[in-house]
Amino acid sequence: MITLLLVDDEPMLLQSMVDNDWASIGIGAVRQAASGQEAAEVLKAHPVDIVVTDIRMPGMSGLELSKHIRAHYPHIKCILLSGYGEFSYAREAIEHGIVSYLLKPIQDEHLLAEVGRTSARIGEERKQAGSTNRAVQVLRSHLPKLRARLLAELLQGELHQLSGLQERLDEYELSFVQDAECALVMLRLEQMFRSDYAQDEVLFAYAVRNIACELLERGYMVWPGDIKRGYVCLLLQSRVHAAARTGGAEARLLPADDSPPAPVDAILLNQVLRELQQQVAALLNGRISALVQPCVNFPGELPARYRELVNEMRKIPRSEQSFVLVSGQFLPLVQPLHAMYTPPSLQQLLEGGRWQDARTKVDEILTEMASRNAETEESMRELYHTLRNALAYIAHLKGKTLPELVGWQSEVPESSPVFRRSELMRQWCADVLAGVEKAGTSEAPDPRRELLAKIHRFIESNISGDVSLQSIADHVDLHPVYLSSLYKQEAQENISDYIMRYRMEKAAMLLKSTNTRIYELAGMLGFVNPPYFSKLFKAYYKATPQEYRDRFYER
Structure with missing residues (x-):
């Protein structure tokens, strides 16, 4: 079955293309996107065989989209839609993997014919390569993502049927042994990795993950997870066979059938993580911290132990320093932010139109965080939700949604560094308070x-x-x-x-x-x-x- 993705920023033209009789030329599914960025997200979430895209769009152009497709999805065929004055762009795009181009205005029969020829070309290529070989190639190209997704499902407790887990482990070429001890490691980028953009933080996190995998693979099987909220999660299982460690013989490496993997040695793992910190400091000029659950039964205990790590990390302030801790060693008590709840509340100040007093209260809250060394993710989220809820109340009093009152800046993504850096939280508070004051003073x-x-x-x-x-x-x-x-x-x-x-x-x-x-x-x-x-x-x-x-x- 061939899947087609249509991309155009003109809604009427896009709908006109979607309404064609694609089934008549063997197209099984048709997806659509109104921009290059939206198309890139569709490609992440769904398999696509053919992309038809306009060349000139705001944001990511069709040419940039074709380069992105060639870099990340080389099997996808691209057809370019070009105006008469854009022929030079079309010619350049052909060098980036475009199989054909059509001139606007487009006649439906020409579009159907070109997509049909491209579909037939894909069919021939599949016959030549063989469906089995192609499936293996696609699987291997997506193996890191598939592995990370499977680990995320296990950590979140979303994999309710464990009976098929071994089949997926084998399919993804993971040699982890079930009902055996593992270690769960959570790495966190500290304040020296400074950037105002979440994407930059993710790039640093991927670099840290790559260094960690290379170093840890010397003694462990390493299963890296996705990058979330500035955290790098790794699952480790010893390569050493348990019988070899207890006996006098030379250590045997997995796989072995007569005894499970040896438990992870917490002291040795600590030494390796310290070495990792040194390498990150030398190569990336930054600091990382590590929190470890050294004894986790795989896979049954993963969700509970993972939640414990996340909860402990949220209690520990980010700083210029770094640490390596075993889970449970550091148990800070979460204390309420008294400045936040001492009357008058933020809601009362905003309801009374006391904009400057509200700004002063936010400053007092952030100052209290700093003085008590409480600039944790937990405290940042407490301030965010308190202020956002107060703003939502004011918006609803006026019969509006919060974005209508202060703009979309009120919506902060879950992965945003705003929750991890006090100066960004201070700026967000200042922006939304300025927005609500502007809305109030306009009346x-x-x-x-x-x-x-x-x-x-x-x-x-x-x-x-x-x-x-x-x-x-x-x-x-x-x-x-x-x-x-x-x-x-x-x-x-x-x-x-x-x-x-x-x-x-x-x-x-x-x-x-x-x-x-x-x-x-x-x-x-x-x-x-x-x-x-x-x-x-x-x-x-x-x-x-x-x-x-x-x-x-x-x-």
Whole structure:
């Protein structure tokens, strides 16, 4: 069966080509793409035999697409669509593997005839090469990707039927023995590999993976996985036969049938990984860290052990230093970012149109991360999701989606280095806050919302002192009775209710995050009588301040 891919950035022309009677010339499946980049993604996901592409498209041109196809999919036949003024480009493209070209405007019968001739040519080539040999060649050309995909399925626990695993291991020429011990190694690029682009990070990661495979293959069977989030995952199994290690005879290499592979020696593996770090530093001028699960039953324990490695890596900050650790040696406690949850929240600031205060809060959060050495992937994601959820709430209040409010910059890919570098996270926060401020300031000014923001700032700044209705009214130059009525109309609560809620939420955060004595904490929140503060706190949280604090310290 022949599969055809049609590529054109003109929707009407593309649909017109798709609507042809391709089955009449033996085309079994027709796929389409509106750009060169989209075509490249289709080629990654689906087998294709013939590509018909326009030469002039935005982004990746048809000429660039043909070069890409020749480099990565040499078996695919390309037909070029060219305007009269583009004949020189068409002639150049033929040098890059184009089998033919058609001049625009294209008549359907000419297109069908040319694709039919190309299909017949493919049929002849297949007969000459033999379907079996061709299948083997295709398999070998895709072997690294197929192996990485199989390992990803095992690590993610997506391979539910293990009965056919041995057949796939044999097909992919993997000599790993089931129900035997393996080691799972996760490598991470540290801060010296600095780039603002995820693609550059991936290239560095592939280089690290190649060096690691070359070095580790001296003593282990190595099964490399895909590059994800700046991590390189490797599965190792000893080449040494277990009986040879326990006996006095010379070590025998796998395959052997009478005993399983020997367990991976954690000390020797540590030495090899240290050597790997030295080679990466010398060849790539960068640092890598390694986290190891030395005893993993293959394949049954892979998903659980892999998740443990990912979870531990997310707790360890990236730095200029590097490490080699066995899983479980480093168990940092994940602590909440107090600046993020101390009132007022990001959502409250954004809802009140307090753009500069929101930027200040983000700076405080990132500063806390740095001061506590907590610039981990876990903390970066915590900040990202907190701010994004607050922005989504504001967008939905306006009847919009988040991209409609602040642009597509609000959507950060899972593999983005934004989650791994604080300066990129800071820039992302600044960009989306600028976007929501621009959207907010483009609307007519709301004096009442500005008044509420002014009131809230005064309360937050003076919470330990006088925040009576009279003092607030003096600050905003309004009569206390009018101010009270106006505030309740706008905020749907009394000023006194807001002050009490702010005090209680701030008290709860201080109890969880500091060792401040309760009577001192009461004074910080404007309570002259500590027992009265405790009474109000218990009514609010159904626990005394000390009981509330003990709940968190018991963890």
